[in-house]
Amino acid sequence: MTSILEVRNVTKKFGGLVAVNDVSFDVKKEEILSVIGPNGAGKSTLFKLISSFLKTTSGDVYFKGERISNLRPHIVAQKGVVRTFQETTIFKNMTVRETIIVAQHLRSKATLGGYFWGTKIAKEDNKAFGIQADELLDFIGLDSLRNEVASNLTQGNLRALGMAIGLATDPEILLLDEPFAGMNPEETMGMVDLVRLIRNERKVTVLLVEHDMSAVMSISERIVVLNFGSLIAEGTAQEIQNNEMVIEAYLGRADDALGA
Amino acid sequence: MNLTLKSKLLIAGGFLVFVFLFIPFFISFSGRSDFYFTLTSVALLSIASAGVWLTFYIGRINIGQGAFSLIGAYVSAILVMKAGMNFWLTLPLAGLFTAFVSVLIGLPILRLKGVYFAMITLVLTQVVTLTALALPITNGARGIVSIPLPRELSVFGVTLIPDLGTMDNPKLAFYLISCVLMVLTYWVLYRLVNSRLGQICRSMQQNEELASSIGINIAYVRIIVFAISSFFGGIGGSMFGAIAQSVYPSTFQVKDSIDFMLNCFLGGLGYVFGPLLGTFVLYFGWDLLFILDKFQLLVYASIVIILMRFLPNGLLSIRFSNLRRKSD
Amino acid sequence: MLELKDVELYYDHVYALRSISIYLNQGETVALIGANGAGKSSILKAITGLAKIHSGSMTYQGQDLTQLPTSTIVERGIVMVPEGRRVFPFLSVSDNLKMGAFTRTDKGEIEASMESVLERFPRLKERFRQAAGTLSGGEQQMLVIGRALMAKPKLLLLDEPSLGIAPKLVQDIARAIVNINRNEQVTVLLVEQNSRMALSISNRAYALTTGKVSISGDSRDMLHDERVKAAYLGGEI
Numbered sequence: 046m047t048s049i050l051e052v053r054n055v056t057k058k059f060g061g062l063v064a065v066n067d068v069s070f071d072v073k074k075e076e077i078l079s080v081i082g083p084n085g086a087g088k089s090t091l092f093k094l095i096s097s098f099l100k101t102t103s104g105d106v107y108f109k110g111e112r113i114s115n116l117r118p119h120i121v122a123q124k125g126v127v128r129t130f131q132e133t134t135i136f137k138n139m140t141v142r143e144t145i146i147v148a149q150h151l152r153s154k155a156t157l158g159g160y161f162w163g164t165k166i167a168k169e170d171n172k173a174f175g176i177q178a179d180e181l182l183d184f185i186g187l188d189s190l191r192n193e194v195a196s197n198l199t200q201g202n203l204r205a206l207g208m209a210i211g212l213a214t215d216p217e218i219l220l221l222d223e224p225f226a227g228m229n230p231e232e233t234m235g236m237v238d239l240v241r242l243i244r245n246e247r248k249v250t251v252l253l254v255e256h257d258m259s260a261v262m263s264i265s266e267r268i269v270v271l272n273f274g275s276l277i278a279e280g281t282a283q284e285i286q287n288n289e290m291v292i293e294a295y296l297g298r299a300d301d302a303l304g305a
Numbered sequence: 306m307n308l309t310l311k312s313k314l315l316i317a318g319g320f321l322v323f324v325f326l327f328i329p330f331f332i333s334f335s336g337r338s339d340f341y342f343t344l345t346s347v348a349l350l351s352i353a354s355a356g357v358w359l360t361f362y363i364g365r366i367n368i369g370q371g372a373f374s375l376i377g378a379y380v381s382a383i384l385v386m387k388a389g390m391n392f393w394l395t396l397p398l399a400g401l402f403t404a405f406v407s408v409l410i411g412l413p414i415l416r417l418k419g420v421y422f423a424m425i426t427l428v429l430t431q432v433v434t435l436t437a438l439a440l441p442i443t444n445g446a447r448g449i450v451s452i453p454l455p456r457e458l459s460v461f462g463v464t465l466i467p468d469l470g471t472m473d474n475p476k477l478a479f480y481l482i483s484c485v486l487m488v489l490t491y492w493v494l495y496r497l498v499n500s501r502l503g504q505i506c507r508s509m510q511q512n513e514e515l516a517s518s519i520g521i522n523i524a525y526v527r528i529i530v531f532a533i534s535s536f537f538g539g540i541g542g543s544m545f546g547a548i549a550q551s552v553y554p555s556t557f558q559v560k561d562s563i564d565f566m567l568n569c570f571l572g573g574l575g576y577v578f579g580p581l582l583g584t585f586v587l588y589f590g591w592d593l594l595f596i597l598d599k600f601q602l603l604v605y606a607s608i609v610i611i612l613m614r615f616l617p618n619g620l621l622s623i624r625f626s627n628l629r630r631k632s633d
Numbered sequence: 634m635l636e637l638k639d640v641e642l643y644y645d646h647v648y649a650l651r652s653i654s655i656y657l658n659q660g661e662t663v664a665l666i667g668a669n670g671a672g673k674s675s676i677l678k679a680i681t682g683l684a685k686i687h688s689g690s691m692t693y694q695g696q697d698l699t700q701l702p703t704s705t706i707v708e709r710g711i712v713m714v715p716e717g718r719r720v721f722p723f724l725s726v727s728d729n730l731k732m733g734a735f736t737r738t739d740k741g742e743i744e745a746s747m748e749s750v751l752e753r754f755p756r757l758k759e760r761f762r763q764a765a766g767t768l769s770g771g772e773q774q775m776l777v778i779g780r781a782l783m784a785k786p787k788l789l790l791l792d793e794p795s796l797g798i799a800p801k802l803v804q805d806i807a808r809a810i811v812n813i814n815r816n817e818q819v820t821v822l823l824v825e826q827n828s829r830m831a832l833s834i835s836n837r838a839y840a841l842t843t844g845k846v847s848i849s850g851d852s853r854d855m856l857h858d859e860r861v862k863a864a865y866l867g868g869e870i
Contacts, residue, residue, distance in 0.1 A: 083668075083669060083826060084669050084793075084796060084826065085796070085797055096518070098514070098518075117517070117522075117524075118514075118517040118518055119517045119518075119519075119520050119521055119522045119523065122517070122518055122519060122520035123520050127518060127519070127520075128518050129518075130514070130515060130518070134512055134514060134515050135511075135512065135515065136507070136508050136511040136512055136515065137511055137512075138507070138511055139507065139508070139511070143504070144508075146504065147504050147505065147507075147508045147516075147519070148519045150505070150519050150520050150521050151519070151520040153501070155501075157500075157501065157502050157505075157529070160500040160501035160502060161496055161497060161500045161502065163500070167500075167501070170501075171501070200645070200647055210515070210519060211518075211519075213519070214519050214520055226670065227644075227647035227648075227649075227670075228647075229648050229843075230843065256668060256669040256670050257670065257843065258668060258865065258866055258867035259842075259843075259867040259868075260867075261867065262866070262867035262868065263867075282867070285866070286862070286863075286866045286867065286868060291866065292862060292865075292866070295668060295826070295865040295866060296827070296828045296829050296861070296862065296865055297795075297803075297825075297826075297827030297828055297829035297830045297831075298800065298829065299829060300804075301795070301800070301803045301804065301807070301827055301829050301830040301833075302829045302830060302832070302833035302856070303804060303807045303808060303811065303830070303833045303834050
């Protein structure tokens with residue numbers, strides 16, 4: 046399998062604090078890769094660096110050989126690298142269907158002026174957006190809630206809506222920000238299945254940041270572990286579970302224990 | 306609010322008949338031709354307010370429309386007086402120049418949100434006023450006065466607008482032209498809001514980060530919207546100068562900027578025609594309170610506060626909440 | 634001394650705690666361990682009344698805790714040291730410590746408490762007049778623990794005291810906790826991600842995964858229990 050995303054020596058400093066320190070790894074086409082790490086390890090910062098919501102201090106991120114770090118977020122999205130947010134980030138006054146219609150922005154063929162005057166292309170666009178929104182909501186399982194205002198959705202449905210917003214942009218790689226946070230085990234299993242389905246049916250590569258370990262272990266084909274901003278391990282779930290560096294990072298170092 | 310197309314057309318048609326036929330008829334009948342000036346002012350101020358409303362639509366509190374109206378007024382006045390141009394040609398130029406200035410100003414400041422953006426726009430009106438006082442071309446505090454009334458506008462020999470200087474009743478002409486501009490402005494606003502740009506604006510109003518994550522160039526949309534908004538401000542200001550036949554640095558002040566914003570709040574930020582109604586009510590409300598003399602401002606301010614407290618979604622929300630109750 | 638039975642808590646429909654039952658005996662040090670987001674801090678919030686529980690019971694010295702406001706809970710001797718070392722950065726070390734005695738009525742003995750805190754943490758004595766914001770992370774952690782001691786707690790709740798502390802200071806903090814427990818007869822509930830440190834200084838421990846107690850027992854046994862690893866890194870428990 047070829048690499049679709051390459052993280053190369055990425056470093057981010059906030060003042061004197063090194064949040065991400067010289068991190069390099071690859072994401073392979075159509076794999077599901079998770080980035081994990083204890084509290085304050087720099088996962089969220091790394092996530093923002095990859096999606097270009099933060100600028101790197103040094104190092105770069107390449108998507109299909111092209112540099113995408115430090116570009117503006119909408120340009121990164123245009124290239125096919127799209128992130129989701131945690132559930133509070135939605136268009137809260139829009140209905141589910143309206144949200145997905147807006148989210149298909151990258152599929153627009155008409156110009157803004159064209160939409161204003163209602164040209165033929167614009168009308169075709171609007172029609173297609175509606176059809177595709179219904180189709181996508183069907184796929185994601187939100188079809189019965191299409192006319193519900195987003196702020197009324199439950200936790201699990203909001204997460205699914207976030208996923209649908211990402212998919213509406215036709216991404217090649219989807220970056221998921223803690224997709225399982227705050228869910229009960231049943232909801233988590235449902236979301237794990239949905240992420241797998243998205244990868245299998247839509248051929249989307251998935252990179253996720255998460256701290257629900259059982260979900261991460263069951264969904265990930267490969268895992269990257271950060272601690273104090275540095276990459277300390279990379280491998281399959283089993284390799285990670287038996288890696289002494291990872292165990293130390295999570296459970297504490299053997300010599301932290303007091304021999305009392 | 307789910308009005309059918311038919312009832313929408315009916316309301317729009319009724320409004321046009323009222324503005325263009327009923328009011329002139331009423332005024333000529335009653336002989337109160339001073340109403341023309343009041344109503345013309347409402348029409349022009351509502352054009353500028355429409356611009357402010359549009360910046361609200363992308364989630365920005367704009368207290369700087371007075372600046373753009375003043376710029377529009379000066380551009381027309383200077384072009385008429387110094388270059389001898391026909392006012393009607395300077396009108397679109399005033400709008401465009403104002404929009405151009407707003408792009409230059411908007412590039413750095415539209416990144417700000419909330420109270421920060423509001424504060425900067427508030428200062429903007431003062432900056433433009435002070436600039437007008439200082440520059441030679443605007444003639445400082447003495448302003449530009451004795452501007453001739455607009456000349457005839459004709460295209461290929463067809464007279465679209467006659468020479469206002471030779472008319473018996475230029476007030477009526479100004480009124481009708483201002484109303485045409487107002488109708489055009491609100492038609493554009495309505496189309497914008499109900500087109501894809503409107504959807505994009507709503508998404509940005511609610512969450513800019515998410516909007517940019519789905520590929521929307523939020524910086525570009527903000528600039529476009531701010532330019533259109535200021536264009537309306539420039540047009541309103543330019544017409545105002547033509548009617549008053551003079552422009553001073555004090556023609557549009559900070560208070561006017563605040564009024565434009567209040568018009569939007571009062572009418573309703575969720576309704577395209579909110580600023581129109583808001584301008585009308587606020588302008589007349591102020592005039593009607595004239596009888597209260599020194600208590601005018603106090604009572605006026607109290608009423609505005611009470612309205613905002615009990616009708617946070619604007620005057621137009623009354624109608625729709627009633628409708629909803631009926632349909633339940 | 635403290636007992637929680639079948640406590641359930643959720644924020645906006647998101648479950649944080651599911652049927653949690655734990656107890657503390659007088660004089661014990663009990664550790665709550667588990668990965669990020671397992672619900673450890675939520676237990677502390679429930680005990681101190683900062684988050685209202687949805688069902689279950691909490692008793693402290695035989696009295697119901699669920700209906701009491703946070704201020705009363707603190708007056709009864711339950712004092713929490715929150716995560717993230719929240720000091721008053723512009724106040725001096727000395728003033729920060731005095732803030733801890735805010736609820737005390739025995740003004741005469743405050744000086745004595747101050748002395749004993751400074752004896753316990755000599756580094757704070759060295760920096761007595763310095764603004765708290767200029768201290769290192771480890772020193773700030775000592776300061777917040779010291780500040781909590783100024784309130785003369787009977788039960789001390791410690792939220793992640795080793796988080797983000799330089800590795801060589803982790804042992805210092807651990808030693809201080811042991812001393813507080815033994816010498817001042819303060820019961821300690823220690824919330825820690827660093828299970829190796831926590832298990833080495835506690836009598837008993839509970840491991841949490843996604844809002845539930847998954848393993849509990851004697852700390853010494855749990856230190857070598859493979860299931861603890863699974864609680865953090867996923868896998869069969």
